Amino acid sequence: MTVETQQPWQDESLSPRERAQKLVAGMTLEQKIAQLHGAMETIDIYAASAQVAEAGEGLDDLADQFRVERHVAAIDELGIPRFRITNGPVGVGMGDGTPSPPATSLPMTIALAAGFDADLARQYGDIIGSETATLGQHVLEGPGVCLHRTTIAGRNFEYFSEDPYLSGVMGVEVTKAIQAHDIIAMGKHYVLNDQEYERFRANVEIDEHVMRELYLLPFEMLVKDADIAAFMSSYNRIRGVYATEYRYTLHDILRDEWGFEGYVQSDFWSCRSAAGSLNAGMDHEMPDAKWLNEDNVKAALQDTSLEIQTVDRALVRRYTQMFRFGQFERPYDPGEIDAKGHGAISRDIGAQLAVLLKNDGNLLPLDPNTGSIVVIGQSDFVDEACLGGGGSSKVDPLYTVKPMDGIRDVLDGLGSSADVTKVTVADDLSNLDEAREAAKAADAVVLMAGLIATEGADQKDANMLRDQNRMLAELLGNNPNTVVVLKDGNPVLMPWIDAAPAVLEVWNQGSEDGHVVADLLFGVVNPSGKVPTTYPRSENDTLYAGQPERYPGTDEGAGYPVIRYSEGLEMGYRWFQGQGIEPLFGFGFGLSYTTFSVDDVVVEAADGVNAPVVVSATVTNTGSVAGAEVVQVYVGVPSEGQPPKRLVGFQKVFVEPGESATATITIDPEATNHPFSVWDYASGGFATVAGEYAIHVGTSADDTPHTATLASSS
Template identity: 80%
Template sequence: MSESTALWRGRSGSFRERAEKLVAAMTLEQKIAQLHGAMETIDIYALSAQAAQSGADMDQLAAQIRVERHVPAIEELGIPRFRITNGPVGVGMGDGTPSPPATSLPMTIGLAAGFDTDLAHSYGDIIGAEAATLGQHVLEGPGVCLHRTTIAGRNFEYFSEDPYLSGVMAVAVAQAIQAHDVIAMGKHYVVNDQEYERFRTNVEVDEHVLRELYLLPFEMLVKDGRIAALMSAYNRIRGVYATEYRHTLTDVLRTDWGFEGYVQSDFWSCRSAAPSLNAGMDHEMPDAKWLNETNVKAALQDTSLEIETVDRALVRRYTQMFRFGQFDRPYEPGQIDAHAHGAVARAIGSQIAVLLKNDGGMLPLNRDVGSIVIIGQSAFVDEACLGGGGSSKVLPLYTVPPLDGMRNVLRDLGSAATVTKVTVADDLSNLDQARNAATQADVVVLMAGLVATEGADQPDANMLNDQNRMLEVLLRINPATVVVLKDSNPVLMPWIDDAPALFEVWNQGAEDGHVVADLLFGVVNPSGKVPTSYPRSEDDTLYAGRPERYPGTDEGDGYPVIRYSEGLEIGYRWFQAQGISPLFGFGFGLSYTTFDITDVSVDAPDGVRTTVTVTATLTNTGSVAGAEVVQVYLGLPVPGQPPKRLVGFRKVLLEPGESKQVTIVIDAAATNHPFGVWDYATRSFVTKPGEYTVYVGNAADSTPHTATLTVG
């Protein structure tokens, strides 16, 4: 290490000061070389078209960029090779040859169903530990765009339809990742809520809607999570590409929120050199399509770009690298403890599954049942359902298929039950074989679902390959039949009345087989809650008959324009505001035991100006241990606001007959602005006068306890 290099690699000065010293020592060519990734430039649009024409999916496309997720080192300056790995559902496509395998975790939508920040921290801890072990510097996640529609291709990477739940869970994940000195990168900033025409779409959204819904989880990541990086989205916002939109990249992110990290483009979302850097984007990935020597030098020459702006972009990234000690860390990839991390994945998976229906207490199944048959299409019965197509997909260290998992769990329970499997062809050509097997078995477990993918939204909310017809036929044969759904998104269920018992276990990842069996046989009591509402039909959605809301219309500019004209009414807010009853509403979830919420009180000594403390007694009134989520919602006395917004929750584990006092504090100054609405005049969140209603219960549409607070 040279004497000059020691100036920024030593411990003297702040992280930013050291970054500034480093940038001051760089030549212009070195600076430009550090503004972008090292992949050889390709035409992503041509490649996407080729993939579509050939039938290749995003996994095949992503495989071509598997080993190029880095910025080259500059050894004479002590700048390491900057290694970037995808997320957010585990360590995805990292920099390495080949991309290193890791623990395949449940999808993020499933994690949100846990309604448990401790669970989210465990999830992020696995991701951060494995990224560090594999020598990666950046983990591209968590993703906090909202589930505006149930058919969006990347909902599996995002948490929920609610900004507070998404934000508080994402903060826990990000903090756990960064505790391992790995940069967490929130994405996709912002309103990347659909995959349809994502390279072209323009989103038109009112400022108060943007602030109160879609920006809110990002604000929480910045302020509460101290996240080091954000990834800018593909789409346009109000006619300007997200990578060039100064309002979100600078005015909101830095002026309003005080963000000190850096902004990376999504892969090929950068559309320019000078406009992107001037707006506040700092780093182009995965190549130098725009931030190359020719473009940057030309922009500096014609003064559309200043060298100080280039320096600013590098200082922002290097500051975070110094913050996490990444300049001093040798590249020494280690071995992941697959067994230990798999056990954590199994524990997480068992706590996020949602028991949606259990007529007559059919579940849990008796471990002494004679014979069980698992029936479903190959994606759901032959292998563990890893889920999530596209660049975030994890190369698993191992997997537990459904048949193996159920046999293992039954063996551990001392059961002599036999388990067989029938794989139904995607065209249902062997449905008679499945019928016969269902007739002969003591218990039938039907597995079905949906694996969504980056790059494409679903045509509708139905499961693919005629699975609804498969279930309609098979549910009428054996009364001892359980449906296990393995979904990336909520789905329509026209067969629901014929299903006596129904689980949503999501795309579980590596431990799929064990998790499902643990739940079915009561080794674990389910405690998940619905994070995104299930509509009864497509007609009940906010975009039904409204193409301007989705998929957008061409208003004369040649690209689709999506108008968020529903305002603040998405998810459960939409259903409640419209008086529509969902099939399964936000926050709903059954258990193998029962609970009672009593003695609810609301203490607000200063109205809603400081803190409001909600207390309640939660009692397990059933015969087995289980966990319930006490949820607090708020109704605001402001025109245009939906009936309720989630402002607090707490998950509590209780033994049979046990009671605990639950306390949930709603802080008026919290980053989710629980009592606030966006005020156009002051450009800030304000609390309006009127009567605020506090709702307490165990789901958005089950809040029997209320209290009123008055603001003069």
């Protein structure tokens, strides 16, 4: 008797779903229940979180304390492997087992979005997928495609942007690249986990059209454009129901409407019930069996609040994806990551993500032959590589390049003999006089400052911590050749901006921080990034200023915070434009070491917005160095309540000095981002309304000098 006869799910000629069905049919009830959850010993996460908060520690300490085991136990007699899960999305994070395996620490996801370049997203996802496979893992928990509704959300660093289309495009490419390595990509956090404040308790109230046109949109793109294999359900409540129990999003939308065929895993400890979660469409509990244990599941089956077919359905969904990617046949044989090769790619990607925010008098790039250069800042930003956000997605780096080491490497490569020194400013600014004197004495000054956010907590406000604004204010003005380098995971307030000749946003870069920053400072690379999330001038300009019901929420008698998305569609640049508020740096903005002109804009439409619209433009490099510009297309939809513009297309083009290149952007009305459509309550779907649509073309949301008008007959 062959193995296939004894265990028919081993027959590789069958489809993945057929194999999954046969496997589940051959399992005992106890085996099924054991596969519904992770293998970590159950803990009281709520008590543990309170304990950590009281001790003033972070989620990194919580993870270390409880040795999170990210796996499902194997069942050898059935040929079911130990199912190994690792976090993302900024590299291979907290993988199965402790300590986590080291990996390449990549730039934060917000930085990747600043690239406005799908090819960079593919390269980024390829590194993650390759390293996940090399380390013998099966699942990468990412990409994260929640939106930057507020500038202070703790996990903005691991989400892409404030715009659903940009987030969707980048997320799709990252997903495809990860899954090309036969790794399950897991989009997160589904859905409306746009803040960390009281994430275990908060309830989000939102109008249907707002949820559909903004917050669900990138998830829809992951399903339809990337065939993503899994989603992670979020912690928060939605309309009074926990996301892990909300059948409307988990089943009606995700499966019936979008056709999703993968499985849904709970965020860690976000599962709140046995029968309720499984019936709603959650398929897998992580990291333990707090709810989907034998006692609970058998009791639910006994009282018929849960049916065995629902248990089987959950397992078939996950096993189908495991068979799809050949994970049953793949032996556990972890290898060695190409640290040098992947680091070089990360360095190349990272330099293309930086945003040049200000450059008065073309101070940047600095002349590598400058006599003396002093680097000044607090320890997190000048002494060590800025690895970025804390929490479960934190990567244990294979290596790091410190700022001073990177600067010296790059200057050596340029044949420079510049004298580079450093002053580490104390967190309490007690040695600020020393830093001030060093700035006065140097030929050029590089001030490094920033922000490292973390999962589990939102920022109090958008100011940098430890009085860095005062540090910059007191150091700027002492030397005319002073550059501010920001290392952020969120947009920050800049009350000192008028005194800064040049500001370069490099983000939290990860392992290659030192090299990337030096490449940019000395012109080895020309920055070409664009702002992915609007920088407000003041906290008062945000959608939640003076509106506690919008954030952090109010107690409306339910016993938990209720957050109302009452701003509607006016979020991000849509808020600033809709309210007529001028941002400090708007969405899509970014300077260069060269200059560009965008001319000969043509909008071709065979049938208005009822057929594909092709936008072309000639981009000419009018400066003296090679560089890249991003042509952006926005649409003004003729429907009440719509903001002035929504991003519907973009293309980055690289142009040599004095030469021109053509950007061609096709906007398909049938695309998964519904570029010309709005949510129609009457039909329960997206619809194109009759009227005149404004097509805006330019290089940022606030700079679209080329406009055409198209009609819709709908």
